[in-house]
Amino acid sequence: xxxxxLLPLALCxxxxxxxxxxxxxxGKPNPANRWKPAASITDPATLFAQNCLACHSIGATTxxxxxxxxxxxLAVIPPATLKDTITNGIPGSRMPAFVESKGGSLTAAxxxxxxxxxxKNKKPIEGPLPPYAAPLGNAATGQVAFATFCxxxxxxxGAGAKAGxxxxxxxxxxxxxxxxxxxxxAGRPELGxxxxxxxxxxxxxxxxxxxxxxxxxxxxxxxxxxQPLAAPxx
Amino acid sequence: xIANAKKKVTDAALGVFxxxxxxxxxxxxxxxxxxxxxxKSTSSWFYVFGSATLLCLIIQLVTGTLLAxxxxxxGAEAYTTLEYLTFEQPLGWYLRGIxxxxxxxxxxxxLIHMTQVYLFGAYKYPREVTWMSxxxxxxxxxxxxxxxxxxxxxxxxxxxxGIGAAITGRSPGIGGPLVQMLLGGPIISAETLSRxxxxxxxxxxxxILAIIVLHLRMxxxxxxxxxPEPGVEVNRETYDRHxxxxxxxxxxxxxxxxxxxxxxxxxxxxxxxxxxAAVFGPKGPIGPPDxxxxxxxxxxxxxxxxxxxxxxxxxxxxxxxALLVAPPIVITLLFLLPFLNNTGEKHxxxxxxxxxxxxxxxxxxxxxxxxxxxSPWSPAMxxxxxxxxxxxxxxxHTPLELQGAIVLQQKQCRNCHAIDGIGGVRGPDLAxxxxxxxxxxxxxxxxxxxxxxxxxxxxxxxxxxxxxxxYMVSLHPTGTTPAQDxxxxxxxxxxxxxxxxxxxxxxxxxx
Numbered sequence: 001x002x003x004x005x006l007l008p009l010a011l012c013x014x015x016x017x018x019x020x021x022x023x024x025x026x027g028k029p030n031p032a033n034r035w036k037p038a039a040s041i042t043d044p045a046t047l048f049a050q051n052c053l054a055c056h057s058i059g060a061t062t063x064x065x066x067x068x069x070x071x072x073x074l075a076v077i078p079p080a081t082l083k084d085t086i087t088n089g090i091p092g093s094r095m096p097a098f099v100e101s102k103g104g105s106l107t108a109a110x111x112x113x114x115x116x117x118x119x120k121n122k123k124p125i126e127g128p129l130p131p132y133a134a135p136l137g138n139a140a141t142g143q144v145a146f147a148t149f150c151x152x153x154x155x156x157x158g159a160g161a162k163a164g165x166x167x168x169x170x171x172x173x174x175x176x177x178x179x180x181x182x183x184x185x186a187g188r189p190e191l192g193x194x195x196x197x198x199x200x201x202x203x204x205x206x207x208x209x210x211x212x213x214x215x216x217x218x219x220x221x222x223x224x225x226x227q228p229l230a231a232p233x234x
Numbered sequence: 235x236i237a238n239a240k241k242k243v244t245d246a247a248l249g250v251f252x253x254x255x256x257x258x259x260x261x262x263x264x265x266x267x268x269x270x271x272x273x274k275s276t277s278s279w280f281y282v283f284g285s286a287t288l289l290c291l292i293i294q295l296v297t298g299t300l301l302a303x304x305x306x307x308x309g310a311e312a313y314t315t316l317e318y319l320t321f322e323q324p325l326g327w328y329l330r331g332i333x334x335x336x337x338x339x340x341x342x343x344x345l346i347h348m349t350q351v352y353l354f355g356a357y358k359y360p361r362e363v364t365w366m367s368x369x370x371x372x373x374x375x376x377x378x379x380x381x382x383x384x385x386x387x388x389x390x391x392x393x394x395x396g397i398g399a400a401i402t403g404r405s406p407g408i409g410g411p412l413v414q415m416l417l418g419g420p421i422i423s424a425e426t427l428s429r430x431x432x433x434x435x436x437x438x439x440x441x442i443l444a445i446i447v448l449h450l451r452m453x454x455x456x457x458x459x460x461x462p463e464p465g466v467e468v469n470r471e472t473y474d475r476h477x478x479x480x481x482x483x484x485x486x487x488x489x490x491x492x493x494x495x496x497x498x499x500x501x502x503x504x505x506x507x508x509x510x511a512a513v514f515g516p517k518g519p520i521g522p523p524d525x526x527x528x529x530x531x532x533x534x535x536x537x538x539x540x541x542x543x544x545x546x547x548x549x550x551x552x553x554x555x556a557l558l559v560a561p562p563i564v565i566t567l568l569f570l571l572p573f574l575n576n577t578g579e580k581h582x583x584x585x586x587x588x589x590x591x592x593x594x595x596x597x598x599x600x601x602x603x604x605x606x607x608x609s610p611w612s613p614a615m616x617x618x619x620x621x622x623x624x625x626x627x628x629x630x631h632t633p634l635e636l637q638g639a640i641v642l643q644q645k646q647c648r649n650c651h652a653i654d655g656i657g658g659v660r661g662p663d664l665a666x667x668x669x670x671x672x673x674x675x676x677x678x679x680x681x682x683x684x685x686x687x688x689x690x691x692x693x694x695x696x697x698x699x700x701x702x703x704x705y706m707v708s709l710h711p712t713g714t715t716p717a718q719d720x721x722x723x724x725x726x727x728x729x730x731x732x733x734x735x736x737x738x739x740x741x742x743x744x745x
Contacts, residue, residue, distance in 0.1 A: 053620055094640045094643075163633075164635065170704070171634040173695075
């Protein structure tokens with residue numbers, strides 16, 4: 001008897017508390033998901049995930065373009081260059097301009113946030129560092145330096161051995177001299193290409209070695225007829 | 235003593251009731267409405283959907299009234315008030331959730347109700363007007379659903395109106411003036427929302443209530459369809475006597491004897507709506523109704539998903555037919571159904587065509603809705619800059635192939651072509667494309683397009699094409715050979731097939 005009277009009361013209590021509790025039920029919209037214009041996003045990790053992650057990894061993923069957590073890359077690139085690259089892209093390469101005024105999706109303030117976010121991983125590196133940019137060196141001595149530092153993977157002629165060809169005219173037609181220099185300096189450690197210090201144990205590449213190798217690589221550019229070509233863009 | 239007091243109270247109550255009944259004839263009204271006699275066989279779980287639909291409407295009227303207290307139907311303020319209701323007002327989101335799920339339940343249960351009525355042959359003589367008023371109720375309910383979607387004045391609403399207006403504008407001769415009338419001007423403006431608000435809050439609810447009165451009046455006048463028996467045919471000469479005999483033999487008052495299952499079903503519907511609102515919440519609002527928001531990805535609510543799918547999938551020469559000719563024909567056929575099929579068998583086991591129609595209709599609507607929800611024809615617009623290439627598609631690749639992988643991202647191939655399931659599904663997945671197509675075939679497809687793919691020849695440099703093709707040729711499962719030209723003698727698989735693939739002389743032919 002008591003049981004049958006208590007049951008409806010208990011049910012009412014449960015329903016009432018459920019109703020009061022509705023304000024934190026799973027269906028309650030999360031204010032964080034409230035729509036905001038893309039220009040108002042200020043979380044750099046979100047900005048990176050929405051704009052950069054497909055081509056540039058920052059640790060958890062692997063990427064086709066250079067990883068932006070590469071310690072050597074971060075150590076050598078001047079912050080102003082990084083900002084300019086994101087803002088204006090690299091004409092003639094696959095890196096588009098991201099600033100709104102050039103058709104991109106980011107405001108100048110968002111680009112500053114991204115630069116800080118990427119440089120957050122920068123750590124000091126021991127030993128002398130080559131400059132990020134430098135004029136081309138001597139191609140003839142570059143070939144010798146290539147044989148010393150790169151041939152063990154890319155073959156004596158650069159046409160590929162353990163690693164693929166680095167003198168394929170299609171490849172060289174797609175990359176700038178600065179790109180070649182950046183890769184010679186920073187390598188792609190996550191894909192098996194060491195940086196300038198680690199190619200030959202105990203012997204880092206000098207500034208001159210780097211500029212010469214880049215000059216030799218650039219001298220391999222060819223057009224469809226096999227004729228030598230200049231750099232695809234300045 | 236206590237018994238005496240009880241009797242006094244009862245007498246007094248009866249006296250009051252008797253006075254009221256004497257003045258406004260409540261018991262007589264009751265006898266002719268809720269207390270009307272129904273065949274015993276209709277006190278079944280199959281007969282609860284009509285009352286459940288009505289219950290949904292009542293829930294919609296109550297929650298709609300409450301929503302209208304906060305909602306400002308102006309182009310400038312609607313979105314703000316929606317955000318206020320959703321994020322600021324305590325339990326405002328829950329009210330929106332109940333109204334949203336109430337509409338989903340109402341459309342769904344109404345469809346079940348119609349299906350049951352159709353399969354039970356209830357639309358036949360003498361209940362033609364009951365059916366026809368029901369078809370009107372369906373049309374009005376869909377109108378309420380569409381205008382309700384517009385009340386949630388976000389980008390879905392904006393583009394929903396745009397598509398509605400575009401369809402209306404195709405009407406021959408009167409298209410222009412009709413659009414003008416619908417939008418309150420030539421474009422979607424502040425006037426437009428007022429029009430849809432008036433429709434959603436005054437015109438359509440008023441009409442639905444009026445038609446429900448007719449619908450229920452017909453139910454009372456012509457009775458509830460008895461449970462059909464195979465072999466018992468409807469005959470215009472004899473049916474009325476037959477039905478009267480059933481009522482006489484096994485009739486019982488709807489209240490209190492027949493209403494039990496309706497009440498339980500009603501309770502289930504209420505709990506269902508409340509739980510769905512609590513667990514899944516209201517829909518939107520997503521981005522504001524601003525045509526300059528180019529990253530909008532508008533979708534209709536689920537009851538129009540099938541139309542969305544038809545509009546996306548049909549060839550363009552079918553558009554006018556599918557949008558303007560087919561709907562009036564379908565609605566007219568539905569409306570005139572009782573006259574096309576007025577007598578004869580009612581039981582579904584003797585009406586295979588009816589059963590097949592229902593199965594075919596639900597399969598088509600279900601499949602189209604599923605396509606609408608997944609919309610495989612829509613590119614994943616952010617894949618190119620947000621979905622990283624999985625590691626196994628990068629490690630061990632040549633510098634040229636890696637450049638190809640960057641071209642594939644940067645030229646937004648990924649928006650239509652997934653890699654290993656991540657990315658768009660409009661085109662085929664590219665994870666193993668190298669085992670299907672040879673380098674020349676890939677180059678031709680990239681440059682010329684075809685089969686729904688645009689030509690990229692003018693958007694790619696020869697170097698980019700070569701890099702892209704080299705990368706795609708290298709995409710085949712480890713240990714397998716890349717696709718080979720069937721016109722050439724087959725060659726044994728090279729030792730390191732990936733490396734060989736990139737150095738394949740064939741891809742140099744089209745630089």
